[in-house]
Amino acid sequence: MNIITVSREFGSGGRELGKRMADELGYDYYDREIITAIAQRRGLDEKYVENALNRSAQTVYPITFRRSFALPAVVDLPQNELLFEQKKIIDEIAAADRNCIIVGRNADVLLRDKKPFNIFVCADTEAKVRRCIERAEPDEKLSENDILKNMRAIDKNRARTREILSGSKWGDRQSYNLIINTTGWDIKALAKATAGFAASWFSGK
């Protein structure tokens, strides 16, 4: 079984790259599917699960949580329960023993015993902002400044969660097999090139 994990900077096109690589290679593809599965199993709203997991493990519950807010009980599921469910689902994906690509969710860390091929996807800030503007829904137009702020916050949380889970650094060259800067690439052509690269890796194993 070949597992490819894709970690990425927000706005870099990592998700599209992962999806297209899966099509190219005929691999199963997991991304939002994991969020959906957690939400279904725990009877939670998908958006809530996504938001909770996208915050870092340290910051999801402010210390004053219980005193300051009155929220429906369902929201009170501790984040480590969500992380636990996520780990279970990712382990089940690996146990299915089918070639697959998993985008995000720290799958590279969680599945390290399975020796996945780990890709990190980045891009120049300008290219990421442009991408976010192009892809925004008509009702979610944000200023460039707001996009930059969101981008930094999301990436910071991704970095922090990874550090808590693994002790190794998010986006650092020592933590991955391949780091790709998507700036200047057509993602379709890049997916073909990267799929070929990853296939070479597995054929040498």
Place this chain on the structure above:
Amino acid sequence: MNIITVSREFGSGGRELGKRMADELGYDYYDREIITAIAQRRGLDEKYVENALNRSAQTVYPITFRRSFALPAVVDLPQNELLFEQKKIIDEIAAADRNCIIVGRNADVLLRDKKPFNIFVCADTEAKVRRCIERAEPDEKLSENDILKNMRAIDKNRARTREILSGSKWGDRQSYNLIINTTGWDIKALAKATAGFAASWFSGK
């Protein structure tokens, strides 16, 4: 004209990767050739040129140089003269307008206007040490500790020289198109895969 630059951590196999990629793609290849050309033009010893350029621009001449040592005049060529000669030679390579791969020498920074495809090559520390031990000449057996010390010193100087020349960070994902961790790869197979990847980049331009 397609230019590929290869920057690398000491011991990562970056030089072999560059050479094999050049063979694979039928590109010209430059590495030691640049040192040799500088030495010839300036009437210097190759080893001296190499050592001087491998030290960072800041550290090559200790402040006390003139007072403390009596060295042959030829050694007294300021390092910026060597860097200038190096820049001239790299510009000449680019002006020849032939597809080429340049390993090291900060060619990615010096040729940025030519929009080269910039690769950074790294590896896990353990793999780099093993590589150094395997490739050592019989008369240059070093302890693992000495290898580690050398490795750190050389990489530190590479990082510093780059920072002085460019203001951007050596080995940082924002500074390159692709970062490859060679750990676990057969370099021959990796060269084929990387050559294919780079060829896709140029065919999209």
